[in-house]
Amino acid sequence: MTAGSESVAHLDALLPLVSAERMAATVTALASAEFTGRRVGTAGGAAARAWLVAHLADLGAAVDTDDFPVRNVPELYAAPAVVWGEGETSTRLTFGREVAVHSTSADTSEVRRGPLGVAGSNDPTGRWLVVPAGGNPLDAARDASGAAGLLVSRAVDADGWQYTVLAGPDPGPLPILTLDAGTHRAVLAAATSAGWWSANTPLRRRDVTGANIHARFPAAEPGGIEVLLTAHYDGVGDHPGLRQPGASDNASGVAVVLEAARILAAARPAGVGVAVALLDAEEVGALGSAHHSQQLQSGDVRPLVINIDGAGLLDQAAAVEAGGPAPALLALLDQAGRHTGLPLAAGPVASDNRRYAAAGLAAVGIGAGMAGYHSPADTPDRVDPHTLKAIARLVVATVHLAASAPATLSSPIGDKR
């Protein structure tokens, strides 16, 4: 038996050890009410971090955390109370579906009631102005001095939710609410008659502390390859009265990284060192990876980075986005995909991998689908165990092949089928 075939045999012995059940249990735990959606700077986020630190320590890793400041994290501190009508009729809107607070809204805890108007057409003073579909709320805001607030149209997802986004511009001076298309049409029509609107926008910004989790398993021997497995553990967080579990995004990615680390830590493939970074504050702009990549940039260690964001619902192929000096890493990933039978396709993975790539490291982001993105529908039951298993097998195979790449790499970059 050659060294190469021996290594492949070793890998084939490892792959059946990947447990979908164990990963599903991790997803369920991280998505539980105890962790409140894991928004950066919250008690739920801290509790999830403590849980993960203990989990990694159980795997035999040396674990520590690294704090960093995060400014202006949006936090909805109450469900908005929104009622509108024409004359004597009134309709209360459902938060999260029919109405949501725009990410650039001003914070108003008190309910404001006023007549409806059309942005750009009516005197804004005291009115809630409906921005016609396709209009830019920032443009509308410039001409809306004295208005009670703005109402803009927004698409809903397949489950009817207006998904939550934390990253974005700082708030403007006006309250802004987003309406689903049907509500927006009705309110726009009412704005030309005797329509009225009553609402608050309880959205504040908090300066908080984020914390990355670092786990180190035995390093590679001199001349070996260091691999860094990453996934963000933060989520967009629960809203008052509205749970947002963050199962696919990104408890699924964390579960994959933990499972791969478990297998690799036990197997200890020669010539490869494995480290894990579970990152905070991705949802507010990939700030955890920005912090970590800067640290790596100033140090001597230049690992190959494999980031998992979304391992919830694979369709035809896992998306792979690469950056930095990553051709060799892509060749390994290709080989691992072939070995495990997982199709891969170049596609956007707008996540922490971009930070590491921007820091000059070879980095790939792998995304394998999410149901219920950033909404209450991102629940554990919608995370496909087969997808978890497929991605974890891919990661294990990639890292294992990195140790024996010269002997087994039969599909170098450029190889066309």
Added chain:
Amino acid sequence: MSENTQISPATAGGFAGDPVAALAVSGSGSCCGSPAQAVGSILPPAGQLPTAGPCCGSQQAAEAAGSCCGTEAKTEAVTTGQGCCG
């Protein structure tokens, strides 16, 4: 598992084309996009090479870096309420 998922040793795994295409994913040089957009059965084709510089973060950070968040992408992000990453 979704109905269309095909994961088995019998399935041809790995990249169907040149893996280097993953270094030139369309949109990877901009601020906008989300993993949710990468989950469908139709993945966007590889496109222009990504620009240098950080591609995530706040609007202010992007502007300070002089890269990443172009006017068009920024407007789109604001209009839709979508941010840069995540």
